[in-house]
Amino acid sequence: MKITDEMLSAFLDAALPEQQMELIRQQLVNNEQLTERLAEIAMVDSMVEQHYQQIDHKPMPASVLQLLETEPATGSDVVAFPWWRRAQQQLQQHAAAVACIAVFAGYGAAQIGGQQQSSPTTVGHTVAQLLNSAASGKTYNVDEQQLTPRLSFISQDGDFCRQYSLQDKALNTENIACRQQGEWALQASLATARQADAGNYQTASGPQALDSILDELMASPPLSLAAEQDYLTKNNAY
């Protein structure tokens, strides 16, 4: 039986049936040429492995390590984010820098009572008033809380809907509410604890918490600020 290079290669990986493995072992005992050929093939793996291990001596890129500490950077042009998420970012960039920092400052990672409500609940009167009038990307004081509308969109059911955050000293809630028959009905809400150190900056993990709900609800890209303003004006006419 002729031992081919392919067989020797598989022999190296013990990937042949035991009968063939044994046959090659026997031939290697007496066939010096075959042994040399096996050594040559085996050396390839060794050299290839040795060469590419060199990269282990170079420090791991900080940018990669950072990705695994936090959420992926939303400004990346490598990953194709869902269209609405890109639009969300654009809307947020429209807002003043100070407003953005206020939006993102001090989110805590620990979730408490983080269940997402699926059954609609009517939102409070003061919040409803702001949802009817306040532009996205800015932060508004409501009672002892801060409300930040993040974006507006039209739902699969044709309702005018908004994603917004509500912050107080202890909690941040990310919410989605839709205007149905003149009233704002809460579609989803996720509570997270705020960090004690409010100076900590964290990337937009808050708004992303409800991504999956947005995926299900949105019928089309988020409204532009101008289109949103049209809807707000119409809503005020109710």
Added chain:
Amino acid sequence: MKAELKLLLPALRRFAYSLTGSMADADDLLQNTVLRLLDSPPAAGIPLPQWAFKICRNLWIDDYRAQKVRQQAATKPELQQENFTDGEQDMLNDIQLAEVNTAMNTLPDEQREVLSLVAVQGLSYAEAATILAIPAGTIMSRLARARIAMVSALQQKGSLA
């Protein structure tokens, strides 16, 4: 998943290096792979390493091969080869290892990726077959052809006696 992915980074990076042949390109590929993984984590029941290598390989196929990064490395290996060893390795060894990359750049992509998975990552034929979505028998034949081509290329350059 992030903690598990952190542990996988060195192996994933080595794989990226073996595919691209350039440390700079490898780190770019690694970063894109991590970004993609965070955006598209494995479905339930799919091991993260298997998914990660698959994504890394697919990104390389889609992006890096299209950009002909490897061809540039093949024609100008002196521009791509960087030595980050601490100087303890002797120069002859470095030159021999540099020839490995040049030889790898001459391999067809389908042979290179198989050699990378088996020789560099130490995966079994079955594991490599799952990642590349090809039969284990194809892994065996491609791997043999890759090794034989490497022997030939390294012998021509005198790096393999």
